[in-house]
Amino acid sequence: MISTAQELHPAPVLEQGRTILELRGLEKRYPGTHALKPVDLAFKSGEIHAIVGENGAGKSTLIKLLTGVMPRTSGEIVWEGQPAALATPHEAMALGINAVHQEVVLCRHLTVAANMFLGEENSRFGILQQRAMVRQAQTIIDDLGFDLPAHVTLGDLTIGQQQLIAAARATVRGTKFLIFDEPTAYLTRKEADQLFTLIRRLKGEGVTIIYISHRMEEVFELADRVSVLRDGTLVGTRNIAETNDAELVKMMINRSIEQVYHKEHFTPGAAIIEARNLSGKGFENVSMTVRAGEIVGLYGLIGAGRSEFVTTLYGRHRKSAGQILWEGKEVQVNSEHDAIKLGMALAPESRRDQGLCLNLPVGFNLNLPIYKRISNNLLISSTQEKTQADRQIADLRIKTPTRGALASSLSGGNQQKIVIGKWLAHGAKLFIFDEPTVGVDVGTKAEIYRLFGALLSKGAGIILISSYLPEVYELADTLHVFRRGKLVATHGFHAASHEDILTQALAEKQEKLGGQI
Amino acid sequence: MSTEAIAVEKPKRNYNVLFGLTLLALLVLLWILLSVTTTSFASANNIANLLRQGSMIAIMAVGQTFVIITGGIDLSVGAVVGFATVVVAMMINAGFPIWLAILVTLLVGVAIGMFHGFGIVKMGLPPFIITLATLTSLRGIGLLMTNGNSININSDTFTAFSRNSFIGIPNLFWMVILVGIPAYIFLHHSRWGRYLFSVGSNAEASRLSGVNVQRTIYMAYTLSGLCAAFVGVLLAARIGIGNPTQAEGWELQAIASSVIGGTSLFGAVGSVHGPLLGAFILATINNGANLLNVNSFWQRIITGALIIIIVYFDGLRRRGK
Numbered sequence: 001m002i003s004t005a006q007e008l009h010p011a012p013v014l015e016q017g018r019t020i021l022e023l024r025g026l027e028k029r030y031p032g033t034h035a036l037k038p039v040d041l042a043f044k045s046g047e048i049h050a051i052v053g054e055n056g057a058g059k060s061t062l063i064k065l066l067t068g069v070m071p072r073t074s075g076e077i078v079w080e081g082q083p084a085a086l087a088t089p090h091e092a093m094a095l096g097i098n099a100v101h102q103e104v105v106l107c108r109h110l111t112v113a114a115n116m117f118l119g120e121e122n123s124r125f126g127i128l129q130q131r132a133m134v135r136q137a138q139t140i141i142d143d144l145g146f147d148l149p150a151h152v153t154l155g156d157l158t159i160g161q162q163q164l165i166a167a168a169r170a171t172v173r174g175t176k177f178l179i180f181d182e183p184t185a186y187l188t189r190k191e192a193d194q195l196f197t198l199i200r201r202l203k204g205e206g207v208t209i210i211y212i213s214h215r216m217e218e219v220f221e222l223a224d225r226v227s228v229l230r231d232g233t234l235v236g237t238r239n240i241a242e243t244n245d246a247e248l249v250k251m252m253i254n255r256s257i258e259q260v261y262h263k264e265h266f267t268p269g270a271a272i273i274e275a276r277n278l279s280g281k282g283f284e285n286v287s288m289t290v291r292a293g294e295i296v297g298l299y300g301l302i303g304a305g306r307s308e309f310v311t312t313l314y315g316r317h318r319k320s321a322g323q324i325l326w327e328g329k330e331v332q333v334n335s336e337h338d339a340i341k342l343g344m345a346l347a348p349e350s351r352r353d354q355g356l357c358l359n360l361p362v363g364f365n366l367n368l369p370i371y372k373r374i375s376n377n378l379l380i381s382s383t384q385e386k387t388q389a390d391r392q393i394a395d396l397r398i399k400t401p402t403r404g405a406l407a408s409s410l411s412g413g414n415q416q417k418i419v420i421g422k423w424l425a426h427g428a429k430l431f432i433f434d435e436p437t438v439g440v441d442v443g444t445k446a447e448i449y450r451l452f453g454a455l456l457s458k459g460a461g462i463i464l465i466s467s468y469l470p471e472v473y474e475l476a477d478t479l480h481v482f483r484r485g486k487l488v489a490t491h492g493f494h495a496a497s498h499e500d501i502l503t504q505a506l507a508e509k510q511e512k513l514g515g516q517i
Numbered sequence: 518m519s520t521e522a523i524a525v526e527k528p529k530r531n532y533n534v535l536f537g538l539t540l541l542a543l544l545v546l547l548w549i550l551l552s553v554t555t556t557s558f559a560s561a562n563n564i565a566n567l568l569r570q571g572s573m574i575a576i577m578a579v580g581q582t583f584v585i586i587t588g589g590i591d592l593s594v595g596a597v598v599g600f601a602t603v604v605v606a607m608m609i610n611a612g613f614p615i616w617l618a619i620l621v622t623l624l625v626g627v628a629i630g631m632f633h634g635f636g637i638v639k640m641g642l643p644p645f646i647i648t649l650a651t652l653t654s655l656r657g658i659g660l661l662m663t664n665g666n667s668i669n670i671n672s673d674t675f676t677a678f679s680r681n682s683f684i685g686i687p688n689l690f691w692m693v694i695l696v697g698i699p700a701y702i703f704l705h706h707s708r709w710g711r712y713l714f715s716v717g718s719n720a721e722a723s724r725l726s727g728v729n730v731q732r733t734i735y736m737a738y739t740l741s742g743l744c745a746a747f748v749g750v751l752l753a754a755r756i757g758i759g760n761p762t763q764a765e766g767w768e769l770q771a772i773a774s775s776v777i778g779g780t781s782l783f784g785a786v787g788s789v790h791g792p793l794l795g796a797f798i799l800a801t802i803n804n805g806a807n808l809l810n811v812n813s814f815w816q817r818i819i820t821g822a823l824i825i826i827i828v829y830f831d832g833l834r835r836r837g838k
């Protein structure tokens with residue numbers, strides 16, 4: 001089926017592409033999970049090949065096999081006509097296969113430059129040429145059009161910026177085959193554009209690209225061909241010109257979705273929380289109210305101060321000025337504990353650093369906020385512990401063999417579902433979701449948005465932070481735009497256009513960039 | 518999403534129990550071997566002796582395990598034991614009732630643990646440093662208090678306790694049960710136990726989930742100090758003296774027992790039964806080596822090798838999982 005489609009409508013650019021990498025019956029089993037059932041697939045040189053599929057479909061697993069990060073269970077990988085063992089990352093790199101992994105796997109305590117050259121340090125007589133490395137790294141970064149310094153510590157950058165560094169790192173290594181696993185999940189539109197420019201440029205240079213994403217519009221914007229994985233099986237490959245959104249979604253989840261952004265409109269009730277002229281680290285003089293039954297969206301670039309603002313509401317950081325009112329009364333929120341006691345819940349932005357206890361079981365993570373409720377003074381009710389966890393696993397369709405599996409063994413999107421899921425049973429009044437659907441597939445996104453509706457109907461309020469404009473645009477009753485720590489604009493539902501909002505979020509930054517150029 | 522993946526084989530989830538059984542098997546195997554190869558091992562006297570020696574390390578190892586699960590370490594426990602023998606001995610000799618002497622000694626252990634919590638949480642010191650500092654200074658304080666002498670305890674009721682048995686089992690071993698059962702319930706069935714694990718796995722995520730991270734850390738070190746002080750009381754009763762230089766190097770035995778018992782020094786992995794078994798495995802090896810006339814220098818080497826082997830296999834299986 002796949003081959004006939006191509007023979008009938010050969011896309012000219014692919015015509016010249018010879019097969020550079022071929023998978024023959026590639027298979028991977030983890031204990032308890034058959035992550036990849038035998039897959040046959042050929043990649044042609046110079047193409048951008050998108051791979052899409054639900055959370056846990058096996059996309060990242062495929063990448064890990066190609067880059068030698070994990071050993072395969074069976075099957076063959078043929079590189080330029082020769083079977084390749086690909087047993088170690090080093091071997092993959094030597095062939096010219098590089099990847100930007102879903103989770104940034106760089107050293108946060110080292111500088112950007114040190115990370116770029118990690119494993120291939122520039123040294124003379126065993127002494128690192130640090131200054132030369134910073135200079136070279138800076139040249140590469142500037143050349144790629146990323147506006148980032150090479151001498152700072154990687155951990156000081158935002159996750160999105162770290163992802164760009166990871167991309168830069170992959171391109172400097174004599175790459176012939178480059179894999180991006182959900183690179184835009186943490187990027188703002190502007191950073192994503194920089195990345196797309198880079199990807200197109202690499203393609204122009206004959207590099208083959210695998211591009212994994214849950215965002216259909218990106219797939220259609222970039223890819224030449226797209227392959228769909230479902231439950232570890234390759235369900236098909238299409239030329240991008242011959243397929244559409246609906247078909248891909250249907251292939252991915254075996255059913256169709258009428259509406260992703262499921263929004264019911266409630267008449268907002270009484271104010272739950274109000275910030276009055278609140279200032280703190282990273283933001284200044286912000287005032288806003290969240291009412292019962294309302295989704296308040298916060299849009300802005302990464303680093304615009306949205307996360308800092310909500311973590312201050314939540315007591316993680318100290319406010320420097322202003323007031324917080326909870327149900328009309330001024331309150332002091334000195335710790336997360338205070339915030340939770342008032343009735344707040346926060347699903348933070350970085351699942352690895354803030355959201356999950358990775359080396360503990362899924363059920364443990366889901367129950368962490370509610371252990372107090374499911375235990376009497378002394379003992380935890382083990383039945384409650386089980387039923388609560390299983391309910392969230394079922395409701396959010398978290399793909400895990402059991403609630404006892406470690407959180408680290410789940411796919412990225414399924415880990416994200418735990419970060420959301422652990423608050424759903426908590427019964428808070430104000431839910432703060434910071435980038436809640438990063439890396440989550442369309443089907444589950446729809447599910448999560450439906451759950452938002454359920455929370456609202458019970459009289460809760462939601463603060464929704466997203467760097468993905470369509471999400472806040474379609475869901476927020478009130479949309480606040482942040483720019484450089486200030487609240488610069490407020491709109492009602494669909495009251496402003498995408499362009500206006502983007503301009504408001506970007507304005508100053510572009511002026512500054514313009515000035516530099 | 519299909520439910521296929523959910524229906525597939527269930528991973529062996531009770532890894533903890535399995536590991537515990539392996540350790541138990543190892544312990545039983547050692548006992549059988551020693552009973553066969555030596556005449557004296559299986560004697561009532563020797564078994565009682567072994568249980569007494571193992572018991573004290575076992576109780577320390579339980580407290581140590583709480584700390585290690587949070588990702589920390591408590592190097593002070595040996596010194597706390599020595600110091601506690603001094604406190605309890607001085608108080609008993611000064612004529613205080615025994616119960617009061619014990620209570621005060623335990624409170625001293627609590628205070629030392631609280632101090633560790635304070636150093637870590639409020640002063641931001643690494644656990645290794647603050648507990649190392651206490652290790653050396655407590656021994657110093659003890660020596661100052663005693664002028665470097667041993668204090669002979671002049672209460673027979675107190676010292677008799679450690680020599681006596683109840684239904685044929687040494688009192689000291691009963692103390693392991695007294696500590697072990699509440700510790701087990703605390704760690705595995707209460708929410709505070711869960712918080713120890715979550716803090717050890719990811720403190721920031723725990724904090725954002727409403728766990729009081731500071732209090733959890735205070736709790737871990739306080740319990741470790743309390744266990745050590747309790748062992749100090751038991752040791753004073755056993756040897757009949759108070760001496761600040763007693764229990765030299767016991768902190769390492771406690772850590773070793775904990776690690777042999779499956780506790781991960783990276784935090785978030787551990788149990789109560791593991792360290793208990795670990796302590797008795799160590800005690801058996803030392804005891805057996807004595808009986809077999811193995812040079813005591815070799816005992817240390819064997820202990821070291823055993824730690825490497827057990828932790829290596831544990832790691833292998835965890836990774837293979």
Ligand SMILES: Nc1ncnc2c1ncn2[C@@H]1O[C@H](COP(=O)(O)OP(=O)(O)OP(=O)(O)O)[C@@H](O)[C@H]1O
Pocket residue numbers: 030031033035053054055056057058059060061062102399400408409410411412413414439441522
């Ligand atoms: N180290 C591991 N041990 C056990 N199971 C694993 C491990 N890594 C992944 N899995 C399982 O393999 C399956 C496929 O995971 P994979 O990470 O490839 O999914 P994915 O398609 O990348 O999903 P996502 O869109 O969420 O990133 C999942 O069910 C996951 O739970």
Ligand SMILES: [Mg+2]
Pocket residue numbers: 059060061102181411412413
């Ligand atoms: Mg993935």
